[in-house]
Amino acid sequence: MRMARSELQTRRMDAVRAWTSFVERGDDAATLVRPEILSSWTRSVAAITPDVCEAPLADESETAAYWRGSPLQTAVERVEAELRRTAEDGDLVVAVTDPETRILWTYGGRVMRRKAETVNFVAGGRWDDQSVGTNALDLANRHTAPATVFSAEHYAPIVHNWVCWAAPLHDPVTGTHLGVIDISTTWDRTHPIGLATARVLARLIETAMPVSNAHPVAGAADECSQSGLVLRLLGTAETWLDGQRLLLNRRQTEVLALLAMHPEGLSLEHLHALVYGDQAVTLSTLKAEVSHLRSALGGQLSSRPYRLSMPVATDVDLVLSLLRRGRVAAAVDAYGGDLLPGTNSPALTELAEYVAVAVREALLADPQPDAVVRYCELAPYDTEVVEACLARLAGAPHPAVPLLKGRLAAAQR
Template sequence: MTGSDLQARRYDAVRAWTSFVERGDEAEALVRPEILTSWTRSSRAVSKDLTEAPLADEGETEAYWRESPLAVAVERVESELRRTAEDGDLVVAVTDPETRILWTYGGRVMRRKAESVNFVAGARWDDRSAGTNALDLANRLDAPSMVFSAEHYASIVHNWVCWAAPLHDPVTGRQLGVLDLSTTWDRTHPIGMATARVMARLIEGAMPHTHHDPAAALLEETGDPGLVMTLLGTAESRLDGQRLLLNRRQTEVLALLALHPGGLSLEQLHAMVYGDQAVTFSTLKAEVSHLRAALGGQLSSRPYRLLMPVATDVEQVLALLRRGQVRAAVDAYGGDLLPGTNSPALSELGEYVAVALREALLADPQPDAVLRYGELAPYDTEVVERCVAALSAQPGPHPALPLLKGRLAAADG
C-alpha cells in the first residue's frame, strides 16, 4: 500500500473509533464485525484512555512459561524470531490461551514503544484487560487476525499495527496461545499476516511431541549408538544420553556430518550449510570448533567426520520406507526436517523425506498410518481421501472411517 493509502485507511479507522466511543453503535457500518464486537466487550471493562496493559503475577507467569511446551519451541527457534524482529523492527510476542504475554523480543525502536505500554512478559492483553487487539482476536477466534491503528480500542496503541496467528500443539491440536508481530501503522505491509503465519508454523514445528518421544523410539530400535539426533519436526541431539546444547547452525552442521558418515571436506560442508550465502570459511570453522568441544573431541578434520556411532530419525524413516513398513515410518516421522532451515542440502533432504512418506501412504493408505499423518499434515486431504475411498470399497464399516471423514471436514472448515 502507498503512504496515501495507509493515511486514508488510518483516517477511516480513527473516524470509526471516534463514532463508536462518542455515539455507540453508529460505527456498525464502518468496521469489521469482529472489531465492533471486541470494541463492545472492551468498552464495558477498559477505558479508551488506558495508559498501559495490566501485569499478571510475575512469579506465576515465569512458572507457567517454564512448564509450557511453547518455551521449548521458542528456545529452539529463538534465533529466527529475534532476526525477524530486528530485521523488520518488529516486536514479537508469544502468549498463553488467556492472552497473557509469556515471551517477547523487539527491534531497537519497537522495544522501547512496547515497554512504554507494558507489551512485555506477564502483561495481560485480552480485550477486557487492554482493549481490542490482534492477540486477543487470534486467541478467541482461533484464526489469524490483524488489527490496524485505531481498530485497537485503547488509544495507546492507535499508532500500531498487529498481526497474530494461533499456536497449536501439533499432535493434540490443543490451542496453546498466539504468536504476534507488531510495528507502527505506517509500516503496514501485506506480507505481515503471512509472516505471522510462517512464524507460528515454525514454532509449532519445533514443539516437543506430547504423544511420543522420537529420541526414545530411535534408541529403542538402534540401542545406544553414541550420538542420537532427532531432526524431523523437533531438533534434539544426545551424546551418550546427555542432551547437547547447540545453536541452530551447529545443529545443521552436526546433522550434515551425521548424514554423511564418510566425512565432508570444508568446501563440501560449506556449500551444504550456506549454499550461495556470502559466509566465510572461518565462520564455518568456528562452528565446527564449538561442535568438536561439545562432542569431546570426537570430530576429525580433513575431512570433517564424526568418530562415534550415529543414529538419526531421518535414516530411520527412510529405512522403514525401504522395508515397506509404512505405519512404523509414519510413527518415526515427527514432521518437516529442521523447519525453517536455510541449508540447501537439508531443505532438499527434507523435501525428499516428506515426498517419499506421502507417496508411500498414497500407495498403501493404511488407516492408522493415515490418521497419524493427518495430525502432522492436517491439510493434506488427498492422502485422507485415498484412504476413505479404499475403506468405502470394502464390505462392512471400518472403525477408522468416521475419524478420517472428520479429518476431511476439519480440513475443509
C-alpha cells in the same frame, strides 16, 4: 512491496472514523468494521474505558513459573535467534502468550522495544481485550485463527499507532491451544506479508516443540523427551534433530521421509524401489545418500535393515492423526501444502496424493468456514470445497463469506 503511504493513510482515517462513531458517539459500526473487531469493541467497552494507558501486569513470579513449565519455552529458546533477527530486521516487537493472552516472552527492535515498554507490552502484560481492549493477540487466542488489527481498529488509543499480526500456537499432535505469537510495528510500516510472517513464525515454534510434547513415541524412554527427529514435509521441507535444523539435499530428505514412514525398517533394495522406482540409479548411489544421512544423524541410522533408531515426528503423521479423530480444522491448520512438491519418488508421490485427498474429502464432509479459508490459500482453484462451504452456510452471516465468494469469483475468471 510495502503498501503505499497514501493507501495506508486512507485506511487509517477510515479506522479512526469507525472508532469515533462507535466509541465516542455510540453509533452502530456494523457496516464500518469487520465483525470480529465490532464484537471485540463491544466486549471492550463493557469492561474498560478508552483512556486505559497501559496493560495490567500479572504477578511476575507466577508468570515466570508458568513460562518455565511451558513447552513453549523450550521451543522459543531453540528458535530464539531467528525470532530476534526477525524483530531486529523489521524493527518489530515479537511476543509469545499463554491461552489467556498473558505475554510470556517478548523481544523488540530498537524503536519498537521502547514503544512496547511504555504500554506494558512486556512479559506479564495482560493483553486480553477486557484488560486492554481489542488487539490481534486476543483475537487470535479467542478464535484460534490468525488475526490482524490495524491502527484504530484497536480499542485503546494507546496502540492506535500500531499494526499487529498474530497466529495461534498449538501442540503439534494433540491440537491443544497453547497461546499465540504476535508481531507488531507502527501502522505506517504495514506490509502485505505481515500475517504470513506471523504464521511462518508460529509453524517454526511448533516444529521446535520438545518431542515429549510434540510426538510421544511408543516405547521411547522418558529420557528421550528432549531429543528426536522432527520432519516437516508438507509444503516446505525442513528437518530438525534435537532442536537443531539439519541441512539436507532433496534426495536425502526423501530417503529420511521414507524411513520415517517405515519404522520397522527397509532393505536396501526396497528403499531403492521406493525412492527411485524404475529409474536407472545404482544401489551404490543410494548407499552414498544413506551414508551422508547417518553422519548427519550422529549414527542413529542402523543397517540391515535401514532403520531410524530415535523418536520421529512428522507433520504427515500429525495431519492424518487429526483427521482420524475428526479434528478437521486443526488438520487443515497443520497441512502446509503438497508433500515434497515435485518429488519423483513413486512412494512419496502416492503418499502426497493420499494426504491431499484425505484433507480435501474431510473438508467436503465438514466444510468449516475458517478451515476452508485456510485451505483456499493452499488450493486456490478448488472451487468445489468453497461451494460446499457456502452451501452449508446457506446464506447465514459469517465473516468468512466475503472471502469465500471472492475466492470463488477469482477462480472462475
